[in-house]
Amino acid sequence: MIWFTEYQTENVGLTLKVRQLKNVHSKYQNIYLFENQDFGKVLVLDGAIQTTEKDEFMYHEMLVHPALVKHKNPEKVLVIGGGDGGSVREILKHPSIKQVDLCEIDEEVILISEKNLPNISGKLRDDKVKIYIEDGNEFLNERKNYYDVIIMDSSDPIGPAEVLFKSSFYDKVKEALKEDGIMVAQTESPFLQEKFFKNAVKEIKKSFKYFGVYTGFVPSYPAGMWSYTMASDNINILEDDEGYKKLKNIKTKYINEDIYKSLFKAVPQFIKDMIEEQ
Amino acid sequence: MIWFTEYQTENVGLTLKVRQLKNVHSKYQNIYLFENQDFGKVLVLDGAIQTTEKDEFMYHEMLVHPALVKHKNPEKVLVIGGGDGGSVREILKHPSIKQVDLCEIDEEVILISEKNLPNISGKLRDDKVKIYIEDGNEFLNERKNYYDVIIMDSSDPIGPAEVLFKSSFYDKVKEALKEDGIMVAQTESPFLQEKFFKNAVKEIKKSFKYFGVYTGFVPSYPAGMWSYTMASDNINILEDDEGYKKLKNIKTKYINEDIYKSLFKAVPQFIKDMIEEQ
Missing domain, CATH: 2.30.140.10 (Spermidine synthase, tetramerisation domain)
Structure with a gap:
């Protein structure tokens, strides 16, 4: 055994x-x-x-849908990381989407996912999707004022993904976004990975005028408790909006209209306090 | 090591x-x-x-406060199980409380907690608290129409606590409550313990007219994802109320007004679907 x-x-x-x-x-x-x-x-x-396979929907739905319904009309979306294809699958559920770029540094992750995890990776060869096997940090040097939404679907901030959690990188993300663009990043576990979490929030806060942090369950991740940080220079992330209405027409297993309505509010108090401190 | x-x-x-x-x-x-x-x-x-010590506040706050603020004026509260004292500590934060009965089958749990976990057990000898070393199932035979709130702080439904998850037991809980009384029970993890969860909800539903399920993080419990079920025969549990106002004056690290406001709503869709099926 x-x-x-x-x-x-x-x-x-x-x-x-x-x-x-x-x-x-x-x-x-x-x-x-x-x-x-x-x-x-x-x-x-x-x-x-x-x-x-059993809990990826919790992570991918919570990473992708809030930013896509917060944005008024997302057409061009970039995913950095996310080689398993789960984020791409969720993005393509939105009818406004015209182009999804996926920038993954490690082609092997994509190939292994396509061969072994078809329910997750199955939309990677969709006509709207373009895959770039590149370093996210370098990829962004070539893209300015281009995307409506950028999704940071990275691994932990150690090894190849470390650079993706620094303010100098988030500045590039901001430049790659259109004026009313929105970024969302997975920002680690506020319990067991408190330092990673606090640091990610602090660095995002340096780069963007508006930001908001929300949490969700992911049983296979540390503490089963995951955080996501959404940010923008022009959209007041914390302001209520009617994005929940768009969720009505999207098939999901985790996020629903009520979760979206209380997304930035129904966050455990000790996490709100940590965010305040950054 | x-x-x-x-x-x-x-x-x-x-x-x-x-x-x-x-x-x-x-x-x-x-x-x-x-x-x-x-x-x-x-x-x-x-x-x-x-x-x-590090995550008990998440469990105890979410188990105790929602039912205590949902009830208009809780004075007499019973805890079944909960020998570590964490639930009692949270209950005593509510100014309306006059009497807390703790019914724990295993005195050793109380003694070990008092000796080693003072931050959790420290209120067990408060003047308002009375400890009964008894089987919860038998204890309830003697108590009719007596409590405002009953809190089921039991261990898993295997071994000594198994009987505490059956409809025949919840019927006794109902009889021990006053007419406008409210019960809340920890009802296991909806992920990894799906059968326990579904069964607990099903049995509670058999006994009470109104019920509602909510979830919260507890990193040290299975999947880090925990469920709680609140029930009553006379209070419509799912109806909005102003209980959140009472939370303003209670010092907490997890629950806050926003979490209470969206308690039964901001529940992951797959869990809502499981509840519907019971």
């Missing part, structure tokens, strides 16, 4: 019974794929669980 | 680095207390984590 343990900190781990499927080293990282009875197939990068 | 693993299912575990403090067998169960760098002191009953 084989078990895989993700050490979420030096003192805490999530341990899963494993049926091994694949274990390869790409140019950038170790990619490990296995199957677990409760989580389905599990994709692990450098020891950290990225996506599981 | 010693690690403790709670196998939350046959295929998933939470593993914590351990500094052992105590490991005893009481009349009812194994009681294990250890210290972990990220969770602080951890109390384990029969292999299942019950409470940790």
